[in-house]
Amino acid sequence: MLQELILYWNQFIHFMNAGGVIMWVLFFLNLALWYGLGFRYLTLKRGTKGNIRRLIQKHLDRGDKKVYVGILDYAVADALNAAEQAKQIGTTKPREFIYDALFPYSVMISQYSTLVKTIVVLAPLVGLLGTVVGMIETFDALQSSSMFSQGDSIAGGISKALFTTELGLVVAVPGLLLGKVLDKKEEKYILEFEQIADIISTKDKE
Amino acid sequence: MKFLPLLFLLLLNTLHADELLDAYKKEYAFLKAEKNELQKRLKSEQTSQQKELSKTKAKVNQLQNSLVSLSNNSDELNKQIEKSSQMLEDKKSNKEISSSVVLQAKSLLNEYNIAVDDSKDANVLAVMTKAFNDTAKLYNKLSSVEKTEGKFYLTDGTTTQGTIIKVGNVAAYGITNSVAGALAPAGNGEYKIWNENASEDAAAFNNNNKIRKNTKVFIYENLDKDVEYKKEKTLEETIEGGGTIGYIILALGVLGLLLIVVRVILLFNAGSNVKKITSIVVEKVETSDAQSALEAIKSFKGATARVIKATLRNINKERDHIEDIVTENILNESSNIDKFGSFVLVLAAVAPLLGLLGTVTGMIATFDIITEHGTGDPKLLSGGISEALVTTMLGLVVAIPLLLLGNLVSGWAQSIKDSMEHSALHIVNIFENKKAR
Numbered sequence: 186m187l188q189e190l191i192l193y194w195n196q197f198i199h200f201m202n203a204g205g206v207i208m209w210v211l212f213f214l215n216l217a218l219w220y221g222l223g224f225r226y227l228t229l230k231r232g233t234k235g236n237i238r239r240l241i242q243k244h245l246d247r248g249d250k251k252v253y254v255g256i257l258d259y260a261v262a263d264a265l266n267a268a269e270q271a272k273q274i275g276t277t278k279p280r281e282f283i284y285d286a287l288f289p290y291s292v293m294i295s296q297y298s299t300l301v302k303t304i305v306v307l308a309p310l311v312g313l314l315g316t317v318v319g320m321i322e323t324f325d326a327l328q329s330s331s332m333f334s335q336g337d338s339i340a341g342g343i344s345k346a347l348f349t350t351e352l353g354l355v356v357a358v359p360g361l362l363l364g365k366v367l368d369k370k371e372e373k374y375i376l377e378f379e380q381i382a383d384i385i386s387t388k389d390k391e
Numbered sequence: 392m393k394f395l396p397l398l399f400l401l402l403l404n405t406l407h408a409d410e411l412l413d414a415y416k417k418e419y420a421f422l423k424a425e426k427n428e429l430q431k432r433l434k435s436e437q438t439s440q441q442k443e444l445s446k447t448k449a450k451v452n453q454l455q456n457s458l459v460s461l462s463n464n465s466d467e468l469n470k471q472i473e474k475s476s477q478m479l480e481d482k483k484s485n486k487e488i489s490s491s492v493v494l495q496a497k498s499l500l501n502e503y504n505i506a507v508d509d510s511k512d513a514n515v516l517a518v519m520t521k522a523f524n525d526t527a528k529l530y531n532k533l534s535s536v537e538k539t540e541g542k543f544y545l546t547d548g549t550t551t552q553g554t555i556i557k558v559g560n561v562a563a564y565g566i567t568n569s570v571a572g573a574l575a576p577a578g579n580g581e582y583k584i585w586n587e588n589a590s591e592d593a594a595a596f597n598n599n600n601k602i603r604k605n606t607k608v609f610i611y612e613n614l615d616k617d618v619e620y621k622k623e624k625t626l627e628e629t630i631e632g633g634g635t636i637g638y639i640i641l642a643l644g645v646l647g648l649l650l651i652v653v654r655v656i657l658l659f660n661a662g663s664n665v666k667k668i669t670s671i672v673v674e675k676v677e678t679s680d681a682q683s684a685l686e687a688i689k690s691f692k693g694a695t696a697r698v699i700k701a702t703l704r705n706i707n708k709e710r711d712h713i714e715d716i717v718t719e720n721i722l723n724e725s726s727n728i729d730k731f732g733s734f735v736l737v738l739a740a741v742a743p744l745l746g747l748l749g750t751v752t753g754m755i756a757t758f759d760i761i762t763e764h765g766t767g768d769p770k771l772l773s774g775g776i777s778e779a780l781v782t783t784m785l786g787l788v789v790a791i792p793l794l795l796l797g798n799l800v801s802g803w804a805q806s807i808k809d810s811m812e813h814s815a816l817h818i819v820n821i822f823e824n825k826k827a828r
Binding site for chain 1: 774
């Protein structure tokens with residue numbers, strides 16, 4: 186088991202060294218990407234079931250004995266509290282208080298979205314950079330055709346060129362797919378926050 | 392009177408009749424004897440002829456048989472002749488091969504001062520055996536590590552005396568008291584020190600140490616041709632390879648980075664103190680009134696401070712009015728916050744395109760070289776191609792950081808705008824809350 190792990194580790198190191206410095210750049214971009222994706226996945230997890238109308242009704246029914254299972258529960262509870270406060274002081278604009286209460290949640294759901302999008306765009310470009318660097322090395326080696334060192338050889342340049350492009354795509358494609366799924370979820374949350382504000386502020390008017 | 396002669400004749404006849412009969416009888420007997428004689432002769436002739444014929448036939452048969460056997464014989468002989476002529480040809484070509492082998496051996500072994508006898512009367516087999524044995528010995532000698540004393544050039548062009556360690560016939564190391572390193576061919580069978588540090592490997596070979604992993608070595612085919620020192624390509628040279636377009640890309644990159652620095656400073660001024668201002672104002676509004684909060688944040692500068700100040704100044708007015716004021720203030724500040732944002736991203740998008748343009752122009756130049764000089768020299772072409780690729784590399788080198796920083800800074804700017812709006816809203820709400828109490 187341990188030996189297998191060591192073997193895989195050696196293979197990984199060999200693979201990374203075959204592509205040069207740019208492979209490590211891509212590797213750390215990949216780590217950042219998956220950190221962002223994981224963070225977004227955890228914050229965007231729903232937990233609650235059913236639509237917003239039922240959720241608000243449930244919260245109103247339960248009264249003080251509230252059960253929190255997801256981000257929407259907290260958001261609805263905070264929004265109801267804000268609406269209650271607004272009702273007490275008799276303001277003409279309860280909606281502003283609800284927005285005030287929902288703001289931290291809308292910040293939370295959009296966290297790291299820029300990072301994920303940027304890395305998805307960036308990774309193939311970095312891979313392309315590696316390709317170009319590798320090709321330059323290849324043609325330089327062709328030009329001098331010296332056999333002195335192993336680093337700047339023709340085959341080394343070509344493997345650099347191919348490995349970096351490969352890793353660039355390997356980094357970008359899952360990030361693109363998962364990022365799109367999470368963006369869709371975020372959009373849904375934004376619409377639901379809007380709906381919460383609409384429902385609670387109109388409910389008080391009745 | 393007519394029958395008179397006739398009668399005469401008749402009379403005459405009868406007169407001679409007996410005489411005539413006798414004559415005829417005689418004649419007949421003679422002729423008969425003659426006939427018998429002739430018949431006898433014919434018979435004997437026939438038998439003798441038949442005898443002769445059968446004899447001849449037998450002779451012909453015999454002759455025919457002997458002809459067949461003779462022609463068979465000649466066929467065989469022909470085959471044998473063919474065979475022998477082929478053998479002769481084989482022998483000839485074998486001789487040619489062996490003589491060419493001898494010639495080759497002579498020319499190859501001459502380089503190492505080993506004589507090969509190629510005179511015509513020499514025994515080819517013996518000569519070849521000797522040549523093969525010599526070659527095997529030479530091979531053993533050449534594939535071993537051998538130390539000799541000799542002269543070689545230093546990197547500055549001066550010659551020095553030292554130990555030359557030949558590794559087979561493909562590499563060498565040189566060691567003197569002061570210098571040690573790999574040797575490269577300097578032309579005409581001479582060596583020169585290669586300009587890359589391999590002194591430890593040279594020492595290892597000199598002391599017959601175990602050969603290390605990743606031994607540095609200069610492998611050459613022969614010593615006839617001088618090898619040029621490998622030049623380390625400097626960054627400036629690489630950039631120079633990109634030409635005018637490369638410099639344009641670099642200038643755009645520097646401009647983009649400058650703009651990002653300016654933008655970061657602007658954003659830092661605008662948004663770094665949002666939380667601090669908000670907490671101070673919230674505390675002041677809760678404990679005393681808006682006027683004292685305005686006093687408390689008077690020393691703060693920047694976009695957030697201006698927006699909050701405007702909010703506090705108008706906080707006693709109607710809610711709609713306050714909101715309009717806040718929105719207007721944020722719009723006013725956002726021109727500053729969004730400054731250069733899209734321009735940096737445009738630069739990031741343009742840089743790879745310019746790089747591609749440089750590559751295409753470089754390729755066109757390379758193909759111009761091909762049309763002029765042909766494809767004979769790969770060095771000429773590969774140099775042009777690697778230069779063409781430099782612009783693409785520069786384009787990407789410029790685009791990647793600009794894209795990364797530009798996007799992150801834009802996200803930061805958006806969050807600053809959001810938090811400014813939110814803190815203004817929060818303060819108004821708290822004020823209203825307090826007023827109601």
